[in-house]
Amino acid sequence: MVEEFSTKVSVVVREFNPNKDREKVEGVERICEVGPSGKISLFTDLHGDPICRVRNSPTFNMLVAEIDEEIVGMIRGCIKTVTCGKKQLHRKNNNDSEPTKHVPIYTKVAYILGLRVSPSHRRMRIGLKLVQTMEQWFSDNGAEYCYIATENDNVASVNLFTQKCGYSKFRTPSILVNPVFAHKAKTLTNKFTIIKLNQNDAESLYRNRFSTTEFFPRDIDSVLKNNLSLGTFVAVPRGSYDCNSWPGTNRFLLNPPESWAVVSVWNCKNVFTLEVRGVSRVKRMLAKMTRVLDRTMPWFRLPSVPNFFRQFGLHFMYGLGGDGPDSIQMVRALCGFTHNLAKENGCSVVATEVSSLEPLRLGVPHWKMLSCEEDLWCIKRLGEDYSDGSVGDWTKSPPSLSIFVDPREF
Known part of the structure; x- marks a missing residue:
């Protein structure tokens, strides 16, 4: 051409x-x-x-x-x-x-x-x-x-x-971005259980419950089977299911618990890395100070700012969904789980993008200074x-x- x-x-x-x-x-x-x-x-x-x-x-x-x-x-x-x-x-x-x-x-x-x-x-x-x-x-x-x-x-x-x-x-x-801190995030394990679905169950769940969502890709199977997709995770009330008693998506949807939530995770780090440039020396020093304080006083669990001024990777949460009165709390638990997964993989950021009208966005922790509201x-x-x-x-x-x-x- x-x-x-x-x-x-x-x-x-x-x-x-x-x-x-x-x-x-x-x-x-x-x-x-x-x-x-x-x-x-x-x-x-x-x-x-x-x-x-x-x-x-x-x-x-x-x-x-x-x-x-x-x-x-x-x-x-x-x-x-x-x-x-x-x-x-x-x-x-x-x-x-x-x-x-x-x-x-x-x-x-x-x-x-x-x-x-x-x-x-x-x-x-x-x-x-x-x-x-x-x-x-x-x-x-x-x-x-x-x-x-x-x-x-x-x-x-x-x-x-x-x-x-x-x-x-x-x-x-809205693009919602949250830093990956030095300390593990809470996943509310006393209230919820997080189960990793196999690819077939994940595809079945998305096609049955989310296929009419705007911009849903018809080849969702290709997305879920891609090597960059780290898995699909469902949060359910503690005691309802666990990894050994999961009945499969079809039976789950026939009689779902009152509340549940789901998210999938994509490893952007293996595609590209980012680096923030153009920040003043003062702001760089303030960010570094938070990390120094966190290392010297780890028991305070300070939300130290990762080093965004050198190349860093991110994980992207997609397919966010759920139902029931506790679904927002469950999304928060899934975000905590994703934060910890990103920490294990050496990423500095977890991000997602949701509709400005999405009710579940209330459960997504994020820093306003890193996010894009529109x-x-x-x-x-x-x-x-x-x-x-x-x-x-x-x-x-x-x-x-x-x-x-x-x-x-x-």
Whole structure:
């Protein structure tokens, strides 16, 4: 794929060639700050694999922009099939006593991420050209919608997509981030039992209870079986089940306890690491002081700040769900379990992304200074809706309580 555009210079957009482009792409990544303010930037180390952020998706691509054989920009994209709505399943017998059942409506959606343009080549419409070329590739591969995620206060990015590319603001989920401290977190073992499900049980649970959740991936089995997925964990009341008495998902759902919760964990550390840059020396010293105090007085269990100023890894929680009056407490217990798992694996952060309307977010511990209360998702309709059912135009649908964030795209 090669396209040339006439601006003040000749810009060539083509597919990424890992054999000759890797070092040049990494060079552009290093000089592109990521962050809403420009004062504090987040450096992402992709472990020498520029395409790793989309590699685990069913269909993916990466494009680069060149001027005189110098790479000045890149963009990544992937395509998958997700839930965009639900429809009521007609009963064979008109029995009002039967609960209403819904089935998911799927659509093929594309996702853009990792758009970068070298600072010395901005305001030359290179970003626009990269987006338009990637959108054409999406359309050629049958995608019906395309969406992107950006910081709500990243004016340049928001204007590019909403004013120049025809996207509309769609959802504002929250990225909740919590540090991994030196001390183990509480998992409320006196009240709840946490059980690790096998992959088949995990898939059955998600398909039975969460398949109508917006953005639920139809290939959830591929997600759960990926080597980066560390497991799916269910919290139940203590004494109801344990690892030896778990009856299997189907029997569990026939007669579930009054409250339960579930979460899966994805190991982002093996895909990329992060590093905070641009922080003042004073703030660095204050963060270091918390760690020194914690080491000298460990009995106080101080919430010391991990060293974010060198490369660190994270675990991502996905598939968060549950039911019942104690489900929020159970989510808190699962978050504690995930914190301890991340500590064992040498990660400094646990993160998740949930709908701004998600009731269970109250159980997710997080630091406001590290989190993003409004991660803006923008969406565009690429063509007619060929989804399995009729939802009209998905871009105009109201937000639902929950949203499924695919860990392959975090």
